[in-house]
Amino acid sequence: MAKPTVTQPWRAPTAAGPVGAVVHLPGSKSVTNRALVLGALATGPSTLAAPLLARDSALMVAGLRALGAHVSTAADDRWVVRPGPLHAAGHIDVGVAGTVMRFLPPVAGLAAGVATFDGDPLARRRPLGPLIQALRAIGVRVEGAPGGVLPLTVHGTGEVHGGEVVIDASASSQLVSGLLLAGPRFARGITVRHLGPPVPAAPHLRMTVAMLRSAGAGVDDATPDVWSVAPGRLSGRGWEIEPDLSSALPFFAAALVTGGEVVLPGWPRSSMQPVEQLRGLLRRMGADVRLGTGGLTVRGTGRVHGLDADLSGLSELAPVLAAVAALADSPSTLRGIGHIRGHETDRLAVLARALGAVGAHVTELADGLRIAPRPLRGGVVDTDRDHRMAHAAAVIGLAVPGVELSDVACTSKTLPDFPALWSAMVEDVR
Template sequence: MTSTAWPAPVADGPLDATVEVPGSKSLSNRYLVLAALADGPSRLRAMLSSRDTRLMGAALETLGVGVETGTDWLVTPGALRGHVTVDCGLAGTVMRFLPPVAALADGPVHFKGDVEALARPMGPILDALRALGVRVDDEGEPGRLPFTVHGEGAVRGGAVDVDASGSSQFVSGLLLAAPRFERGLTVRHTGATLPSVPHIEMTVALLRTAGVEVDDSVPGTWRVEPGPVAARDVRVEPDLSNAAPFLCAALAVGGTVRVPGWPASTTQPGGLLPGILEQLGGTARLDGDVLTVSGTGAVRGADLDLHAAGEIAPTIAALLVLADFPSRLRGIAHLRGHETDRLAALTAEITRLGGRCAETADGLRIEPAPLTGGEWRSYADHRMATAGALIGLRVPGVLVEDVATTAKTLPDFVGLWTGMLGARVAA
């Protein structure tokens, strides 16, 4: 057990809490990329300030973009420069969104990342850039970090095929830079499956609100016309996927959790949470912009297809470990290529606590079993850490290794978690 292990608190009764969730990482980093390519300065309000967004901001500054952080983030576009190194950390949005941007720079851009990032697949987007005439040099295992994109100041564009079965970010990364390509870009998905479609819809929606013409009328094909990207003054929605552990807590131990700022409509995959939680035995209602979820402490098992919302799958899996009936999660094979192999990690950690969990071809099968305390490894993965905290609400003695990894997308998770519990913590 490492010295950073965090004793997950056990709830000592039903919850009654309101949790203010910070801004969406997915929206924040998309706004940053579009602001960097815009026709003037942009102001981004209620931005998430986390490791992933700071990495994106620092990477754009490295490429010659002005980024001022604070209550609002001010982004001033500049000439994109090469002969620099971009540190991706473990941020999938940085490593997948910025290579097409780097192709517009005036020289080579070297991409590196954390040790864990070297296992994340990059091949589809790098191959797509090569097909568009951009030189990309592998400097480690082919299709992985590190690599160098040789920018020449412009990309001709046209049409490209990409297999985005492993991540919808491959499509989004190409679409975000496409307005700046001389001929725009048509992206065709060639894989058998397409995970996290809401994230692509999010990208398309943000492009359109920035004045970019996008045609997505043909399934699996997106056409972005060349043209200016409008500078914006926008407010970022709360991160609905980061709200998942808190809302699931109401089902796990009973009581009510409220999240203000919930949008009436959204492209975030986390927007599917209310319906999912109702299938698992909770109740959910939206009063104005406040989402209220209540539960009894009894979790109903279910068969769920989460292909459109894979990022909340670790949280839902942790909740289903506490269910009274066998469950299955489907459509999430792509989670094997996230911060860690999330399917293998969840299986290992649930089993370590005495649970019964097995991998399937495209997901997990979970069955009821008595749980005991013990180490819960995070694998440098923020979703794994919060999953351990959720199980710890009901199971005494869960020790979450490296809970600080939650800072990737959710600063002060521990403070928010203990604040939700208030006095409802067992001694």
């Protein structure tokens, strides 16, 4: 019997002074995986320039291939998607990727055959119940595990009636996006009405709508909490994948906490990601943020301030912002993120535990965290195999010697080169 793999702790490098780096990052996971799905459902070929090369996108590619799409990834910087007759072919591994587990079951409903979905043990914590119920309401036969979680099986017939569904999407905006992306291929399209607490991560829903329209879909989102997609043809097209904002944030945080400067080249003037909201938050915490011809630049000013903010639309950024808050000169309250308890981990509990392991005073709230700065110390931070926890711990390590991550390999989910990029940035100031 093979011995289980033992992961060695990774010592986060400490910066001897202000960092100064130009960091080239891969494409956005959110844009990449939406473009892949739209390409698979289009009537002609699509290309993705500068797509994300990471586990989440590889799982999406594999899942779409299992459903009949032809995806060429031979060139790292240019993928080609050619739609084929949709047919389900056995098992689809979702890993722990929310986009894969929520975007592909509606596509599987359009495929002829049976598709089963399952993933890592952590994936079975992530809520799917509203999506399962919605698919059943529009005529898709779905078998799910008790509690509305993985594993699940979709019995596709090659067509989906569509129509109107009412769901509670307060656990994840992906529950809505998954239905909308496949909606143009449904016989009657799809209308999704949300009923419940506010839908989190609203910028990602706006991204879904914008990309659908760019592919030729008719989308009506004029009524709050109601999204309608008309039946019709999606056009194949070229997608320029912009850099990933969530992966960029740890590097921007490095500039802030060390009083240095980090430049992210290739940032578009008009972004589908919530860049303006992040710029505002970083400025409130003490950074100077500029978007120019050279890219998006963040400069630290030598001081880090606390933050009181509603992060309901920016929940992916919460772990790193919490780490910065632990190094601030005043208390912080991060609100509106109760739903991240259902992400890869219970992120509120894991964040409170991880920051507490290095001496931070963190109070866990029903919908967020309260962080009172005090002197920090080195120690081993349990990332709970969550890439965002690893990013947060690495930020702490810049200012606090002796911080070790229980697992840095989990960053391969969205940024496989993170350890090398991070170490190179810090080495430059030694």
